[in-house]
Amino acid sequence: MSISSLHSLKGVFQRLGLILAATFVPGIAAAEYALNFQRPVTEIAGDLLELHNLITLIVTVIMIIVFCVMFYSILMHRKSRGHQAATFHDNSTLEVIWTVVPFLILVAMAIPSTATLLKMDDTSGSEMTVKITGYQWKWKYDYLDQDVSFFSSLSTPQDQINNKADKGENYLLEVDNPIVLPVGKKIRFLVTANDVIHAWWVPQLGVKKDAIPGYVNEIWTKIDEPGTYRGQCAELCGKDHGFMPIVVQAVSEDEFNKWASVQKDKMVAAQAGAGKTWTKSDLVARGEKVYGQSCAACHGPSGAGVPGVFPAMTGSKIATGPVADHLNIVMNGKAGTAMTAYKGQLNDVDLAAVITFERNGLGNNTGDVVQPSQVKALR
Amino acid sequence: MSAAKGSYYLPEPSPWPVITSVGVFVLALGFILFMNSISAGSWLMIGGAAIIVILSAKWFGQVIGESEAGTFNDQVDMSFRMGMGWFIFSEVMFFAAFFGALFYVRQLAVPWLAENELLWPGYEGGWPTAGPKGAEVIAADSQPGPNQFSPMGAWGIPALNTLILLTSGFTVTMAHWGLKKDNRGQLVVWLFLTIALGITFLAFQAYEYSHAYTQMGLTLGTGVYGATFFMLTGFHGFHVTMGTIMLIVIWLRSIKGHFTPKHHFGFEGVAWYWHFVDVVWLGLFVFVYWLV
Amino acid sequence: MSAHDSHPTGLSRWLFTTNHKDIGTLYLWFSFTMFLVGGAMAMIIRAELWQPGLQLVEPHFFNQMTTVHALVMVFGAVMPAFTGLANWQLPLMIGAPDMALPRLNNWSFWLLPFAATLLVLSLFMPGGGPAAGWTLYPPLTVQGGMGMDFTILAVHILGMSSILGSINIIATILNMRAPGMTLMKMPLFVWTWLITAFLLLASIPVLAGAVTMLLTDRHFGTHFFDAAGGGDPVMFQHIFWFFGHPEVYILVLPAFGVFSQIIPTFARKPLFGYTSMVFATATIAFLSFIVWAHHMYTVGMPMAGELFFMYSTMLIAVPTGVKIFNWMATMWRGSMTFETPMLYAIAGVFLFAVGGVTGLMLSITPADFQYHDTYFVVAHFHYTIFAGSVLALMGAAYYWIPKWTGHMYNETLGKTHFWLTMIGFNLTFFPQHFLGLAGMPRRIPDYALQFTEFNQWSSVGAFILGAAQLLWLYILIKTVKGGEKATDKVWEGAEGLEWTVPSPAPYHTFSTPPQVR
């Protein structure tokens, strides 16, 4: 059977499905999306919704039949109505039927499923590539064709999470730097992770793929309409797994190109300070920001850490001991623990700043200043 | 088939199992502390192991006593047989997990890493390998420099060990025939030979390990090759050790005059176990040592 | 021979016992305790999820609750509960005086409390207990603190217990049947347990291997799951699920056995399709070993794998459907009454089927890309596990407790327990389907605002469900202490050897084998 005839069979089933839906369960097929998938904005997501509706319908009908038969005998064949028990306990015809019919239903479900799956798998003909890397607990996007890269992390204020402030409309589903993508282009994603397994999931795009450290998974999408689409990390990745959302901003191609060049300028600007010598207060001020973005998730906003899991920075032997050790653990991390190497994530200035901040803030007071050049020398 | 006619055998209440459980608990707790560098750990481990050893001796001692007193009928004998047989089956599945890991990394994971230019540029894969960041593999039998390792060849000690284990399978069968013919001399002598072969095997393996660590740069930490090599051969070696201890026990019992030509489940259980260890070794020899 | 009815009393009776009924009782109370412990953790989960924002617990602790809830429920509550039933019932059902290897039986049980102690102790270690989900995926589990080691060792000991228990069950069933009790005359509960025991023997050692590799990766420098050393984190998932999928049938096949005992009794009609039931069970068991990667559709398997695992998984619907239809046909034109056990059996069959068909939806690879790791999955497996296994256990307890204690339970209370459980259960888990479809990931302590309403329903449901189980505890204690005397046969439509001995069943039964026609 060719794929195209599979498709037409699928069509027949769907029409059949719709008729059945209208008769039996108007609630399901016609449901608003609050009870169902979010509104699809790619062809694949649309296909998935259709497939989902189809199989939901089939299993609902099966369950209704099962329920009706059971309920009929519960009502009619009860002792209190004086029903006498029959004695039969075998019937080959019946048993063959209820083995074969479910099998055929399964075949009918497998056909459109296979077609959709093959379609999702085909990354050929993509027009741009974005590498997505999961970190505890943020995403990094590398636009391989545009030379742009940045981190994206939760921007919901801590106060909202701790119920000290009213929660905003996009509570937990908002980030500092959304991933910006052009509409109408086939985009290939290379998904990987830096520390533990994460999964990149945006329901409206119909894309979910695990990010496995050391391996690369390929997926693709082609967004039909501009808009903002939100998703979340979908693989347990530690303490803040619930706090690493994804925000996709789909824009026109022009806007995308503009955005990309602005990003490139920004990256150049960020590198700029690397050569010069910084004052302590500038470093501390900048370090405080970096700390809040990169380190506070584990070591705590005030440097208290989480006892037994993440060491406190306040009074830490390393953060108050020799500078070399401090540089070493921050730049190279510590294998086998959640402390990852930051030399690949932060630039020289940020590294120097955060270390200076840890040594002079968070209750520490060593007076040491670490310059970007020192960091650079260690790379 | 179903029950032997006549009476069933039911043991009295017994303190051994629950005390053994305490031993297991103490051993596990000690092991955990030990791994986390807490010094009480090793003492607890010794304590737990001691409880288990003493209790096993008591428990098995009681069963042996009952057996020699003729307490067990055919039905009990059959229950023991099934118990031992299915226990060995579960052991086979334990090894299957590690063999599965070996096949998976060799056939799938390493090739995937090798073709992954984005993350591991320049890594070529192949087998043996310690992975893209691990030590580099050099030709077998050459002297490794720092961050290099030399894989274990098949035709030295491992081939000899294969021969030893196969021979021991034969000797234990000779002992069994001796027992069946009620030729106690044959039983005791061939059992002794089997034990000697088992110990020789272990000695060779110990030598091989120390050679690997000191001369070949090959350790448990040498990437997936080192991990699969030492875990598979290590668990096998552990089973040979257990098997040898069991052989020693039945050897001593044979000397004492235990077992009859008809009734000797204790002997057969150990023999089955020994054959199982033997078969696993053949798998190891082929897939771990030979086909690299 | 030792047909004495005397036995030690007090603590040493329970510590040293080799009697299958004593050991069965120990298993059952142990598992009930674990059910309360695991349930209490579920209550913490549901309380935190009552509304958005962090109220009750820290995210790290929340993850520990999710993980330990699952481990306690699966390994501490449901599996030992079925082993407890096996201990009590198998010898009674096949006409044997005891289990084949009574001392080993005692050991299988007494390993459990120690393992559970390790598991619960883990929560009090620096850094807390395991927080990486019950599936223990590395590299996250390589990061954790000492609590992880406690968990791994606990899993090892729990596994030892299960392996020894299964060996015993196989030897008992194959070797201890009364004369005339041929295999195809065995009650279905015996059959399902026989097959379950094989599943256990083949899968638990694989789990042991997986967690052993985890342990050596954590502490002894191996690189099984580390790409830098040539390993692969996904390999753990393959090995884990090679165990994990058979495991879910380990949880549910004995439940199928229970349904197959209860339904004919109260329909007063022989079980429909006995032979096909046996073969369907065996088919499910076989298939369960070749479907594991349906938990891993999103890890990036080659297409051939995705397709193979989709098709093989879908196939399981056929033998499972056969079982459902057989139960329906058993009820059809019966003469049904609806005592508490029957209520549980009917509800169990129906709600399990609901969970089963959502499982079928999950098995569709492309659709699973949207369902995976959402509350849709959580809804699916609570419908299968709770409605399949736990409702069967509740039914079994009401069904056999008159035989165990000699007392009838209070029917009104039993029915109240049933209806409260029904309301609580469905209110807890039905809305979770919609949460999952709308995009709520599982294993999160806090969620976006649009998920609030359904989560509140779910939490309310969970509290009702929890309260209902305290009522169950009360009913059980009350029935043990006293109540209307039960007759030997107990239920009008009951068939089988266990109903030929007095209620309560004497300490030793069938010291001389009964004749089975």
Ligand code: HEA
């Ligand atoms: C008792 C436990 C139990 C049982 C019996 C099942 C039964 C099934 N499960 Fe489930 N499952 C779990 C426990 C269980 N599961 C758990 C715990 C998880 C999550 C683990 C984790 O990640 O933490 C899980 C997850 C899980 C997944 C992974 C989801 C994901 O993470 O993305 C999948 C995917 O295929 C799946 C499928 C199935 C299928 C096809 C069945 C089938 O056996 C169901 C068969 C039954 C029926 C189909 C209904 C009756 C049949 C009929 C009425 C006949 C006619 C029907 C048709 C033709 C449709 N299960």
Ligand code: HEA
């Ligand atoms: C046998 C298996 C089993 C059983 C019976 C249950 C029973 C319940 N489960 Fe769970 N559950 C799992 C197996 C099981 N579960 C698994 C495998 C997971 C996945 C974990 C993971 O993601 O890793 C999970 C995850 C899971 C989640 C998702 C967590 C998350 O993703 O973060 C939720 C949330 O609602 C939940 C809820 C419940 C509830 C409300 C019950 C109720 O049915 C419980 C009802 C029972 C009681 C409430 C007992 C009564 C006791 C009291 C009221 C307290 C009294 C206290 C004392 C006496 C000390 N379970």
Ligand code: CUA
């Ligand atoms: Cu990242 Cu969950």
Ligand SMILES: [Cu+2]
């Ligand atoms: Cu499964």
